[in-house]
Amino acid sequence: MVTSDQIVCPSQFVALIRAKSHGHGTGYISRRIVAASLAAGHPTFVLLRPEIGLDIDKLQILLAFKAQGARLLEASLDDHDGLVAAIRQVDVVVSAMSGAHIRSHNLMLQIKLVEAIKQGGNIKRFLPSEFGRDPSRMGNALEPGRVTFDEKMEIRRAIENANIPHTYVSANCFAAYFSPNLCQMKTLLPPKERVGVYGDGNVKVFFVDEDDVGTYTIKSIDDPRTLNKTIYIRPQDNCLTQNELIAMWEKLSGKSLTKFHIHGDEFLASMKDTDFAHQVGVTHFYHIFYEGCLTNFDIGDNGAEATLLYPDVQYTRINEVLKRYL
Structure with a gap:
């Protein structure tokens, strides 16, 4: 997400959204993932954190999700037992958090999410907050920007050390x-x-329409071809x-x-x-x-290309995006 919103989604389907933001706009990617989940007919759960306070805009977004059929779950990422209880109601978790705001406190929160998923023991797939460049290919990134990739790799190590089934999503440049x-x-x-x-x-x-990111993400959550792999959204x-x-x-x-x-x-x-x-x-x-x-690498055996996996998706071309600004 392009804020510190938190999503959790499943194939019986969960979307846990952390309704607290330090950034560009609540639910920038997460709301698209939730919309794609609902459109696909998944039971969709959205996390309502008590930290929402008096932020009426974020509350209205959550209520709009509810009106569309999502269920709101009250829990805090700082409440381990409550978070485990929420996670045990779903079978897939998707976290969407802005790379610009993943540092420090938000990194800690994602690690807490991993710990809760590990204890819950029921999650069939976890999609952590990535949705940009593949951090495993950014080992030589320049300071200070490399912090984004280093911390995403720290989260990956925690996921893999806990043996949590996962899929990483690389969505390249948001259109x-x-x-x-x-x-x-x-x-x-x-x-x-x-x-x-x-x-x-x-x-x-590669430029990728944000609604398409949500669609491809939801397509991947039950797909055995994406289990423990990175999917790259690379519309030619x-x-x-x-x-x-x-x-x-x-x-x-x-x-x-x-x-x-x-x-x-x-x-x-x-x-x-x-x-x-x-x-x-x-x-x-x-x-x-x-x-x-x-674009300077081949995907290889540890990854898959989303538009090839799901050729039925009619993705948005960039000329269509540009026309909106005429």
């Missing part, structure tokens, strides 16, 4: 965060006159270079943008004297748009 802005930082809207191009702009990137029609993305927008909008190229060293130097969150963002962008970390 709404990376495509309308033509991959520019600090904005979600299309540039009006000028656009920064990373290097030569020819590095391939959405494998684009930044130059191709810019050209697509220019064609749709009928407007030409002035391009200026940013050398890799110059881009990394832009971290100087900025806050920690920006520094993390710069290093992540560097790995994606300069090194090609999303």
